[in-house]
Amino acid sequence: MASVRANLPAVVLDSYDHGEADKIVTFFCQGIGRLTTIAKGAHRSKKRFVNKLELFSFLQISYSRSAPGNLAVITEAELVNPFLSLRSNLSRYHAASILREFILLVTSEKLNDDHLFQLSLWALHALDTGVDQKTVLALFLIKLYDVIGYRPDFLQCRSCGKHYPAQAPAVFSPRAGGLLCSSCLPDHDHSGRQLSPGTIQMIISVQQQPLARLNRIKPSTVNLRETLDCLYRYGRHLFQKDIHSWKWLGSS
Numbered sequence: 001m002a003s004v005r006a007n008l009p010a011v012v013l014d015s016y017d018h019g020e021a022d023k024i025v026t027f028f029c030q031g032i033g034r035l036t037t038i039a040k041g042a043h044r045s046k047k048r049f050v051n052k053l054e055l056f057s058f059l060q061i062s063y064s065r066s067a068p069g070n071l072a073v074i075t076e077a078e079l080v081n082p083f084l085s086l087r088s089n090l091s092r093y094h095a096a097s098i099l100r101e102f103i104l105l106v107t108s109e110k111l112n113d114d115h116l117f118q119l120s121l122w123a124l125h126a127l128d129t130g131v132d133q134k135t136v137l138a139l140f141l142i143k144l145y146d147v148i149g150y151r152p153d154f155l156q157c158r159s160c161g162k163h164y165p166a167q168a169p170a171v172f173s174p175r176a177g178g179l180l181c182s183s184c185l186p187d188h189d190h191s192g193r194q195l196s197p198g199t200i201q202m203i204i205s206v207q208q209q210p211l212a213r214l215n216r217i218k219p220s221t222v223n224l225r226e227t228l229d230c231l232y233r234y235g236r237h238l239f240q241k242d243i244h245s246w247k248w249l250g251s252s
């Protein structure tokens with residue numbers, strides 16, 4: 001039986017030509033998760049789709065599906081925010097591409113996660129309005145692991161449970177999923193990342209803040225460097241994959 005959905009908030013995660021006239025577009029949709037669709041006649045029907053199905057655009061889409069398992073067909077697309085600068089400004093494009101790679105890693109069809117959708121939208125909006133890119137990425141990653149149920153532990157040693165003393169540096173171990181005190185850190189674990197007390201405090205504070213208050217947080221350069229490095233290593237360990245777009249960080 002055909003199913004139809006209308007006015008669904010959606011962000012474009014991928015878009016490429018299919019044949020002479022069509023486009024295959026992957027969305028991250030509020031309420032339903034990732035959705036791969038076909039936009040028939042996307043090149044011809046100028047009015048309906050032109051300049052709308054671009055990477056990172058925030059839209060409201062309507063689609064129909066003729067039968068379960070069939071590709072969804074987009075019937076309407078209305079721009080809510082094109083996030084234009086994410087495609088025209090190279091360093092913003094690079095940062096948005098890193099966000100996109102993480103979003104693709106953690107989303108799937110039929111996995112509906114509204115917190116993840118709101119977090120993604122917050123990050124794209126922050127980048128588009130000119131918030132420092134490394135700040136957006138760091139805050140996004142801290143929240144991302146939280147939202148997907150893998151919040152790293154910065155409050156106590158993951159091995160012995162000893163509460164982390166606030167004024168001391170500590171080592172973050174991706175394998176342990178949090179901090180390890182000096183007596184628990186195995187000699188052979190070279191994946192650990194030394195973190196300064198200020199960085200640990202900043203991460204804990206972001207973990208505890210609601211999304212709406214993240215814009216007030218202004219981490220220092222050292223905080224950002226340490227946070228990004230440790231959460232990048234954590235991601236590689238968690239997903240058992242390299243984050244290809246990470247190489248763009250700092251190169252633009």
Ligand SMILES: [Zn+2]
Nearest residue numbers: 157160181184
């Ligand atoms: Zn310990």
